[in-house]
Amino acid sequence: MIPGAFDYHRPKSVAEAIALLNDLGDDARPIAGGHSLIPMMKMRLASPSHLVDLRGLADLAFIRAEGGEVVIGAMTTQHQVIASADLAARLPLLRETALQIADPQIRYLGTIGGNVANGDPGNDMPAVMMCLDAQYEVQGQGGSRRVAAREFYQGAYFTALEPGELVTAIRIPVPPAGHKAAYEKLKRKIGDYAIAAAAVLLEVSGGKITRASIALTNVGETPLLADAASDLLVGQAPDKALCKKAGQAAAAIAAPASDARGPVAYRRQMAGIMTERALIRALGL
């Protein structure tokens, strides 16, 4: 439980951070809140030679509205997400999710950027961002680009980030007022990663579901977008049987590992139950 030796760097700007990451090469890792990376270093699952601490980048801690989008700086902490009245009003799903991450001490330090960029399948925000169809602003030496959350995750701890790139902000299209959303997370106890969790976003008009999006946490190498499950909701009048069907469709794509949280079959079944419950709660059934 002791990490290997590493050098520590604390850049003052994004440009400096990116230059450092590029100079130091593959052995350097950026660190934000550190709540995924440091345990991995302590268990020697990661042994970077250099840590580039992003906590000096104060200009990356912000939440603002830009047109029809909310933009959240990568160094915004989960606590700041929870405390934002604007987010609570326009994107309550984010606050609801952040409140289910770890415990208050961790949320004071843990950042939304670290949560989405690390590629840890146990993190909660990636599935939520896929559900909301968010875009990540990625900056590297060659300039900046945008990557859709739905295209970002390639495997456990593998993402679309190239070496030397940083996620600097998250752009989330704000769903229309009156949209319905929920995040249901099953965990053994407070502070734990999900046994299975599901994020849902719905719009209902004229008694029919007009838009649906479902994503799953910690039941695969990456967060999973449950397209087949959401497709069978669209155009339908919402009821509990429909939610159950969608839950089953979501469970069908789950590919969890067997671990201390439970065997494969149990965790797959729970992905379905969490989806069903999120839908029922979002729809007020």
Added chain:
Amino acid sequence: MPLDNAPEGKRKFNVVGTRPLRPDGIDKVTGRAKFGADASAPGQLVGRILRSPHAHAIIRKIDTSKAEKLPGVKAVITRDDFPDHTGGSGGLYDTLCNVMAREKAFYEGHAVAAVAATSASIARQALKLIKVDYEVLPHVTDVDEAMKPGAPLLHKDMFTDGVDPKPKKPSNIARRFEFGHGDVEAGFKKADIIVERSFKTEAAHQGYIEPHAALASMGPDGSAELWCCTQGHYMVRDVCSQLLGIDIARLRVTQSEIGGGFGGKTTVFIEPVALALARKANRPVKVVMTREEVFKASGPTASTSIDIKIGVTKDGLITAADGVFRYQGGPFQGCSPAEFGAMSAFAQFHLDNVRAVAYDVVCNRPKTISYRAPGAPMANFAVESVIEELAHKLGMEPIDFRIKNAAREGTKSSYGPVYGPIGLGATLEAAKNHPHFKAPLGPNQGRGMAAGFWFNFGGQSCVTLNIPVDGSITVSVGSPDIGGSRAAMCMMVAEEMGIPYDHVRAIIADTSALGYNDVTDGSRTTFATGMACILAARDAIKKLCARAAATWGIPEDAVKWENGYAKPAGPNAGDFAPLSLKEIAEASPGTGGPIAGHHEFSADGAGVSFATHICDVEVDPETGRSSIVRYTVIQDAGKAVHPSYVEGQFQGGAVQGIGWALNEEYIYGKDGRLQNAGFLDYRIPVCSDLPMIDTQILEIPNPGHPYGVRGVGETSIVPPLAAIANAVANATGVRFTQIPLSPPRVLKGIEEAKKAGGRKAA
């Protein structure tokens, strides 16, 4: 020592029973308190331990030559640095084998070598340079597997004790115990209903926040000092000096503040290693365990396999109770609490026919040590689960069934002694009358209960009390304070002296300052060391009265002590203005010098303790997840010296039991290695997982203590496993016989019962 004002026990108290702030509180919340890892010494080295990666292996050779040559390394030690001063057998020899492996490594994490170096990174590098040649052997970590013929043998010379004739073949069964009375076979013949079930419990760790830490120094003349976090620094002194072959009086041990013990710090692990390193390096050495080391190489509690059979008549009278208790205690004999499990299992019942057979079994797991009421929670889980099931079969309210069969004053206990006044019946009646018991339950909720027992212990204590010239008081005790006992000591002294609580300060003295004090265990400190404080205060009062008598020129027995003043005992003694404690203390330099009180003894008469717990659990039928929604602890404290800290003990035990019942377990891989050696995957409950734990203190005085005190620290972890399992059974209709009640296990049970069409056991 008899209860004051017996038999009514209606002494009026001024300080005892109030709730003042603990003297160690401010230091703890401001960070000024010094824990195990907080001490440093000039020239100190960092000590680290190399541990076996194998669950079972012969250590053929250890080559330390490369490590010794690494610059900055000042000492490397192995088994060769621990010559056997113990005589080669018995518990002390096993402790020697555990602190540093000899012929074999018996579990993953077993210490095989240690280094002292000028920095932590050099020490770690040095560990990598030590080459250990292992011959890996087959291993066994499950208690039932370990008992099978043909199981990998840990010791070729282990022939089960307690069996007649002694077996000719070695096995992993160290000893068989049997307790009970009457004729169980005849009892079962009289029964109308018999329930027989088998149970399993997994090992749990005490989960104290503070890892083990020790700072050792040893001079060339063999005199040594040790600073460490422990529940018993006198035990540490005696064991270490014997293992190292030095005079006990040469080793001075100071106990740090302790960040939790719960029984886990009642033995030595790193302390002899730190001393041996310091001796070899001739420099102070500090060793601090990592959390991973705490899980793998300290002493969790036993895992168990238990069979229970209980028979009852139609009208709910138990005719016989029989149990087999198999406990694995790691690789050495006498470490599992099998004996206590069997002794305590049926202790809450009045039984004519009872038998409890226990097997102490060795396995390739860490050497277990006490965990709060060692051995009792698992036995209670099995017995109280069967009791609940019998009550349902009888169509009787489980609480009425328990009341009907409850042990009472005069009952011959299942483990032998006849009970004096006990509080079991009172806790059951209080439970029945508690608002919790009648509160309505929501959907998917079930209510469970269980009653539990613990022996409690007295033991050796030695206390000195000093009165400086301003009349304030210092009490030196030798019992580490793991649950607010310093406050309790101050209160009892203030009570006796008739002065305010905040005029008294208690300190934990080092081993050279006082006579021997037993480890803080067995819920003994407030009872036994507290009684020594009372008697030391009475000794000081005698001396204070003598000073007053000399001042007045009257006989000593003509002076009495009342509310902090020496007074003439009666009109015949003379007419003198009372002298206050402060006045006598102020004059003491001229009246004979310092005034001190002292008491040393071995306390008998620790009153047994009973508790009844009520628990409401909500089980999610689709996920199998259980949440505790309401919990009430009702326990007999004899006399609660500081009610808040008594309530804290009740709550703490309940919470640790909840963790054990629902989440906590040692998970071993097929390779015999622990899979969850950290708090990330060994989940202990935190406040947000829990409801407020309600408490009710009952006071049925213990006749063996002047105030009626009984120990309270351990009984509270005994009933939770069963209370929760019974609540889950009542919520789901499924009887679970294995803990922890993890969500996958509970869901599987619910779904299988659904398929089978109703109630069943899982």
